[in-house]
Amino acid sequence: MQQAQYITxxxxxxxxxxxxxxxxxxxxxxxxxxxxxxxxxxxxxxxLPSGKYFVTRNDSSLIGFSLxxxxxxxxxxxxxxxxxxxxxxxxxxxxxxxxxxxxxGVEVYGGALLGPWFDRELSLAGRVSWCxxxxxxxxxxxxxxxxxGIIPSLAIHLDREANEKRxxxxxxxxxxxxxxxxxxxxxxxxxxxxxxxxxYPDLDDPDITDHELFFYDANPPALTGLANEFITxxxxxxxxxxxxxxxxxxxxxxxxxxxxxxxxxxxxxSVSSCGAQGPFLRDILERLLxxxxxxxxxxxxxxxISADNAHAVHPNFADKHDPRHLPQMNHGPVIKLNANQxxxxxxxxxGRFRMLCRRAGVPVQEFVMRNDxxxxxxxxxxxxxxxxxxxxxxxxxxxAMHSIRETAACTDCWYLYRVLQTFxxxxxxQ
Numbered sequence: 435m436q437q438a439q440y441i442t443x444x445x446x447x448x449x450x451x452x453x454x455x456x457x458x459x460x461x462x463x464x465x466x467x468x469x470x471x472x473x474x475x476x477x478x479x480x481x482l483p484s485g486k487y488f489v490t491r492n493d494s495s496l497i498g499f500s501l502x503x504x505x506x507x508x509x510x511x512x513x514x515x516x517x518x519x520x521x522x523x524x525x526x527x528x529x530x531x532x533x534x535x536x537x538x539g540v541e542v543y544g545g546a547l548l549g550p551w552f553d554r555e556l557s558l559a560g561r562v563s564w565c566x567x568x569x570x571x572x573x574x575x576x577x578x579x580x581x582x583g584i585i586p587s588l589a590i591h592l593d594r595e596a597n598e599k600r601x602x603x604x605x606x607x608x609x610x611x612x613x614x615x616x617x618x619x620x621x622x623x624x625x626x627x628x629x630x631x632x633x634y635p636d637l638d639d640p641d642i643t644d645h646e647l648f649f650y651d652a653n654p655p656a657l658t659g660l661a662n663e664f665i666t667x668x669x670x671x672x673x674x675x676x677x678x679x680x681x682x683x684x685x686x687x688x689x690x691x692x693x694x695x696x697x698x699x700x701x702x703x704s705v706s707s708c709g710a711q712g713p714f715l716r717d718i719l720e721r722l723l724x725x726x727x728x729x730x731x732x733x734x735x736x737x738x739i740s741a742d743n744a745h746a747v748h749p750n751f752a753d754k755h756d757p758r759h760l761p762q763m764n765h766g767p768v769i770k771l772n773a774n775q776x777x778x779x780x781x782x783x784x785g786r787f788r789m790l791c792r793r794a795g796v797p798v799q800e801f802v803m804r805n806d807x808x809x810x811x812x813x814x815x816x817x818x819x820x821x822x823x824x825x826x827x828x829x830x831x832x833x834a835m836h837s838i839r840e841t842a843a844c845t846d847c848w849y850l851y852r853v854l855q856t857f858x859x860x861x862x863x864q
Contacts, residue, residue: 437848440681441665444847445655447677448667452559452650454494454517454698455575457673461496461680461696462488468684470498479721481506484688489718493561493573494518494698495708497718500686506723507691509735511857512823513682514710514813515675515742516700519668520544520836522551522608524558524647529622530609536618537609538583540649544701547837548602554838555581556610560647562626564640572640576629581652583610610649651838663764663844670840672700674830674847675741682854692858700742700813710813716820730822737786738825739857740778740814741850743842744768744801746831759802761831763843766797767850770812770827776803778814783826787853794856796849799831 435443451457466472470486473479481504488498494517501507522540530537542548559577566572585608590596602608612618620628626642655667679694686692699709708714723729747760761768769784770777791798803809814827830850832842856862 435681437845440848440851441657441844443681444674444677445665445667448655448669448673451517451669451673451676452557452577453561453575453648454519455561455646456559456577457517457676458490458494458496458696459575461498461676462490464680464684465498475717482722486688491708491714492698492706493575495714496696497693497715498680498683499693499718499722500683500688500690501722502687502689502691506728507732508728509732510691510693510823511860512693512695512736512738513679513854513857514695514697514738514740514817515679516672516697516710516813517676518544518698518701519671519673520546520701521838522546522610522649524560524645524649526644531615534615535611536613536615537611538622540608540610542604542608543648545836547834548604548608549600550834550838551608552585552587554584555652556583556585556649557652558582558647558649560645562630562642562647563644564630564642566640571643574630574634574637576626576633576647578629583612583649585610653839657844658841664841665844665847666839666841668838668840670832670842671743671835672741674743674832674842675850678847678851678854679741681851682858685855686858687861690858690860695813695817697813704813704816710816711820713820715817719821733821733823736823737783738814738817738821738823739787739854740812740817740825740827741854742770742812742814742827742829743832743835743840744770744829745835746833746842748833754804754807756802756804759800761799761801763831763833764845765799765831766791766846767828767853768799768801768831770801770829772803772809774809775815776809776811777827778812778818778825779827780824783824787826787828790853790856794849794852796852 450460473489484501486500490496523543525539528538557578563573651668658664697710699706704710771779814825818825830846834840
């Protein structure tokens with residue numbers, strides 16, 4: 435695969451993944467197309483022979499792995515990323531009717547940069563549930579795939595200080611308009627029912643009981659810059675890394691033991707059954723290596739690359755960075771370090787990642803947060819604490835992280851894939 439082909443495939447993956455549920459569904463399709471067997475956590479697994487497998491939890495987290503031997507792995511090369519992104523989530527009873535506008539109440543999911551959500555064409559996607567004719571709970575993914583909402587800004591004429599003193603009230607200001615009462619005859623449940631039937635024609639008017647729906651930017655990713663050197667899109671944090679991890683697993687050396695973990699709920703703390711602070715990875719590792727001592731031995735000789743976006747130096751706000759740590763775009767993946775363990779990198783794991791970059795022919799950078807600013811975190815420290823595996827936190831340098839539209843450099847996307855591919859192919863010569 436060449437760089438241009440990779441970027442096109444990345445854009446397709448992002449378009450097909452407006453929510454964490456869809457990100458896992460898109461990854462599932464790629465794995466199935468490449469011979470991976472789906473496993474079910476509700477069933478007992480016999481000792482798995484060498485081969486390619488994956489398992490999902492909550493439809494929003496995924497673990498995929500390839501086993502090179504029939505006696506269980508003696509070590510694992512692992513890559514971790516997260517499927518969720520900051521956004522606006524529909525409330526359980528969202529419908530509001532104000533001055534003939536039909537609006538949907540939302541909660542802010544994660545640490546979203548809220549200003550850019552105004553005046554954007556918004557679409558809606560997620561998971562809906564219903565009871566079938568036999569009383570069993572069913573669910574399916576929905577995606578309107580077109581603009582259906584907008585959060586209009588208040589005109590400058592009505593707020594003369596908007597450019598100097600604007601404050602956003604999450605409860606009252608972030609209420610998307612989806613239409614006019616005069617034009618919409620059906621209630622919200624009926625609208626959802628119609629959408630489900632449109633996407634799944636074989637269903638007969640399912641009675642929707644619950645939903646987990648999220649607004650997203652309806653505009654597709656775009657290549658920008660005079661040389662098309664940038665990719666701008668929603669959810670680059672962290673679909674960039676999810677896609678790179680999946681693609682690396684697809685071409686992993688079949689003689690190696692390789693695993694990817696794509697967790698949901700990183701943006702809200704990772705405390706869930708499918709988050710990095712939950713038992714998902716530990717449960718799967720215990721199934722793969724049921725004997726405690728063998729599992730501990732294998733993990734102590736393993737490495738996890740936690741891939742999550744890093745902050746590129748912003749040309750208008752360079753003083754927000756430590757002056758000796760200024761990640762630049764198209765200068766390679768960024769090793770992220772923090773003395774207070776907000777990142778899991780240590781000297782040895784950083785060294786191992788530098789060696790991988792050297793083998794892949796890829797440049798590498800470092801990032802440390804300023805001492806007078808708070809540092810974010812990743813799934814890296816949480817996964818390391820849960821499993822005891824040596825971990826390095828890395829990511830692609832990006833701008834406007836947690837905005838509805840983020841920016842990264844195309845060559846950096848390719849560089850990350852090259853390094854992860856090298857990680858899963860230790861005997862491959864570059």
